[in-house]
Amino acid sequence: MRAHKLLAVAMSLALVTAACGDDDDTSTDDDSASGEGGAGEAVTIEGGDGMNSILLPKCTGIAVFDQANEGAQEAAEELGADDPEFLGPSTCEDPTGQIDTMTNAATQGVDAVMISNNAGEQIQSGVDAATDADVAVVSWDSPIPSGEGESLFVAQVDFDETGVVMADMALEIMGEDGGQFAVLSASPDAANQNAWIEALETALEDEKYASLELVDTVYGNDDADESYNQALALVDSHPDIELIMAPTTVGIAAAGKAMTDEGLCEQVKVSGLGLPDEMREYTESGCAPQFALWSFVDLGYLTYYATYGIATGQMEAAEGQTFTAGRMGEYTMERDPTRDAGLRVVMGPFTVYTEENIG
Ligand code: RAM
16 A cells, blocks of 8 residues: 555656756755755655666576566666666675675776675675775665665665564464474575564564474575475474475575475475565465565665665765655655664565465
8 A cells, every 4th residue: 555655656746847847946966965964855866867886686596686677777767877787696605706796896986886785794895895985885685784884775674574474474374373383594694584584583582473483494595406405404304393484585485396396285384585476386286375575676676766866966875864766756764773773765565475366
């Protein structure tokens, strides 16, 4: 519902802008970057400037990152700017590729790097090198844990809520009598998954979930084969688990396939964060009765708009800064309550998929 409202706002703003022509009252370079410590006035991000940027996914070959790239390209086109260079390591297993790309951006005339961080705190040296060279660093999907050097985190959803959403899905799938379940995650240095698992553990402390026992967390490195093997290994090492919770689109699809191939779906269900196209078969079969996600196309689109606004000096990265990002409407930067420091905008919403809406 919120998305619809935002869309309506975006459309009416677009009409107003079109009716007013160019000399409306939106901010320019001069009046938005007030430099007075607080946020500048509300800004409608507009095109006209160039931006040499890199969209840095955790690794290439993952459908949702391609979708984010599509969204970023859509935004670039609307703004008349260059497409971002989609540049990621070929595997999610090794964080050094991301660190190198970030570090090298400092010497390559790049204006902005948009990163989904797969290197945990190890990314910091690269971020520091980039920001020292005036490269704007904006994270999306997976933040810089310290918040240092990062202008803004474009959060897909609230990270604490992600823990509650997973706990609720586990309870609903396993039933009131609960039981054992395990987490199949992405890479051990993925800042987003690590935060979500922590949020899940915190959520589980609530009496409501007392019957749920999280027995293990394993890592499939966002690699389909490795995740498949890890899912099977979980069932071997914990014969009583009733659910594999995978907060990764790669992991959840691999777990669905592994349980299906081995005829285990009656004993072990699968849930987590998944891409509907990759999960349909397992949801329709009852193997993965429910899972959640958000739009990665929108996440890429919003990330590009926000980054463009910051890198071209149209707005500040400051608490309270409000901006309009094309078709997605208005957002306000706030302190990220799920980290010790850092700013975020929250996109949302979560969609929970079941057999009712998977079609
Ligand atoms: C995988 C990636 C990504 C995460 C999704 C849910 O595609 O790990 O970072 O947001 O899963």
